[in-house]
Amino acid sequence: MDAITASARVAALSNAQIAELLTGAAESADGHRKRALQRAARAAFQWPEEAAAVVAEGRSLTELPQVGPWIATAIESLLADPPEHVEPPEIRRGFLALAEARATLAANPDALASLRSDLQMHTTYSDGRATLREMVRAAATRGYAHVAITDHSKGLPIANGMDEARLAEQARDIAALNEELASSGQRIRVLHAIEMNLSPSGDGDMDPAALASLDLVLGAFHSKLRVTEDQTERYLAALRNPDVQVLAHPRGRRYNVRLGLRADWPRVMRAAAESGKALEIDAHPDRQDLDVELLRVANEAGAFVSIGTDAHSVGELGSIELGLAAALRAEVPRARILNFMAAEELAAWVSDVRANG
Ligand SMILES: [Zn+2]
Ligand SMILES: [Zn+2]
Structure with missing residues (x-):
């Protein structure tokens, strides 16, 4: 040779x-x-x-x-x-490795620096390993303008999900933290959000009044994720849920563990686009959900996309690179990626979605 x-x-x-x-x-x-x-x-x-x-x-x-x-x-x-x-095999297919994600980011040199936020992460308020302040401090070093704190809701007791009282307590803590950040001259702000558990029929588990005061509501399926029948109706129901703006880790797949749900994706993506809601790229290395292939379908339908690391520790914030690289590979325009919006733009987007139901 x-x-x-x-x-x-x-x-x-x-x-x-x-x-x-x-x-x-x-x-x-x-x-x-x-x-x-x-x-x-x-x-x-x-x-x-x-x-x-x-x-x-x-x-x-x-x-x-x-x-x-x-x-x-x-x-x-x-x-x-x-x-x-x-x-x-399908259970290990469609996962980006960090080196190839970095090659994509290198070909789009300003993308990572232009990203203003990470829109899914957990703290010790639910099943995260770091406190609210530890997560925000670590996120600040990544140059974000804001981050969404998205602890689990009460329907997921295995993840120490919060009830309405605990959510209100977290709201006060986040408000105090935002004042501390402002008075110490730091740029980053904290959005109070939630990863609300959705039943397979698309219903949430929290009082809608408690959700209405949040900056962002993610909805996610955590049950019956191994069924093999078509789940299109489940997604359409979730997208009709008036309390939810982002459908988090839509398929529920995990590398080498679970394939995730099946659906008529073009139809689901069109429904998402019509509702004005966003589908998430959960950038956790074992999730990458949506992946590049489904992001292309979402992009074709014109749906919004939200990138979140789903970090449960400070170190996991780094997987934002995988999520952004997937969006770039699928050629999703920045105007349809929530993470490129300033906090005020994102707030306006959320109130538009809420007004549309
Ligand atoms: Zn969790
Ligand atoms: Zn989840």
Whole structure:
């Protein structure tokens, strides 16, 4: 094999493809090798650069997280002699790896810096690991103008969901925090929002009066996510719910765990566009829900899109890159991405949606 052929082949396997091949190799391995392959496969999605590029530069793959000498050799042989097709099963398909997301962001140099907000995150008010102030402080370092705090509602006790009294307590805490931020000259502001649990019939679990005073209401399904029948009616019902403006992690899929719900997506997206409501890109690495393929459908219908990291810890705020890269790949215009709106524009959008019911 001459040098040109070698480098062309080296460029051919992405980290996501390497992850898939390592997952396949893990299936026939035992003991510590199986676990090492599985760990490396999961880590590959978070490697900051393409393994192929590391090898092409003559560096060692052991620079990458979860890659020891044995795994490095395994990856080098995959890169040297890649299989013709790497086709993940549906349960692992359509997930961006960080390195490819960063390539997309590098091709759109002002996109990340122009992003004004992250519109889904959790705190110790529900099942987050960081306090409200810790999350906001970390979000501020990312340069956001505002963030939406979206703790869970009471219908999700497993996630320590809030009832109306706790939501009111959080409202007072957020108001006080916004005053602290303003008086200390900080730019970031906190939107009081919620991730309200929706029943499979599209109904919420909170008093509508309590929701009316919030800056933003996300609605999300957390039950009956493994049914295989068409769920179009569930989505249409959720979009008719007058208390909800954003449908969060619409499919409910999880990498290698759950496929997520099925629906007549063009019809759901058209209904979203007609209602003026937004569909979310939950940017959590294991969710990426919506993914690029469904975002193209949403984009064609003209629906609004909202990006949220669904961060349950400070470190997870970084996955905004995956969500933004997906929106860019699907060519969703900035005017239809809530995260590019200033706080006043977003507030006007929310009141328009509320006025439309
Ligand atoms: Zn949660
Ligand atoms: Zn959720």
